[in-house]
Amino acid sequence: MSDSVPVPPSDRRTFVSKVSAAVIGGLITVAAPIAGLFPILDPLRRRSDTRGMVRVTSFAALPEGGEPRKFPVLDTLVDAWNKTENVPVGSVYVQRTGDNTVRVLHSVCPHLGCSVGYNASGRGYFCPCHKSSFALDGSIADPKSPSPRGMDPLEAVVRDGEVWVKFQNFRKGSPERIAV
Missing domain, CATH: 1.20.5 (Single alpha-helices involved in coiled-coils or other helix-helix interfaces)
Structure with missing residues (x-):
């Protein structure tokens, strides 16, 4: 067993x-x-770029003679979980072109990204880095200019007496205007 x-x-x-x-x-x-x-x-x-139109200045702050003024662009940045308001993201030149109309140009040279200055006596813009010069409308003023294109215009509207701009950056050194 x-x-x-x-x-x-x-x-x-x-x-x-x-x-x-x-x-x-x-x-x-x-x-x-x-x-x-x-x-x-x-x-x-979430969308990575939530920027739309940004208030830059009041229309009354622009001189009637058509002289451009440089203004900082302050925006709200959202990065992952952080939201930061009134962050300087760049600057623009705003020029009054008529009743309730403006021309807005990015203040960065399209050649290599240097800051462009306004020359009041020459009635145009000048890049001190490589001597690019631009007309008042942002087009290339000197054919010898190393810049591959004119200054970058930005979409803008005048709404309720304020200037609103769709701020964006563009690729430097390219003859085409390519948003980045």
Whole structure:
């Protein structure tokens, strides 16, 4: 005769409880990390560039004679979870061209990105880095200019006595105006 101990038959309740514990444990093991990814990946779901029109100045601040004025562009930047208001993102030249109309030019030279200055006596813009010169409308004034294109115009509207600009940067050194 054998000295083996008889094994009791498995109980149905024990089997069901073990299977349900394994299923619930597996679901928790999978669901918790997936739920944790949502807050981590949330900034990736948002639009990266939420800038639209930015208020630059009042229309009354512009001289009637058509002389351009340089204004800083302050915007609200949203980076992942941070929101910072009134951050300087660049500057523009704003020129009154008529009743409720303006011309807005980016203040950065399209050649290599130096800051362009306004020359009141020459009635035009001048880049001190490589001697590019631009007419009052932003076109290239000197054919020997190293700049591959004229100054970059920006979309602008006068609304309720204020000048609003769609500020954007463009690729430097390219003859085409390519937004970046």
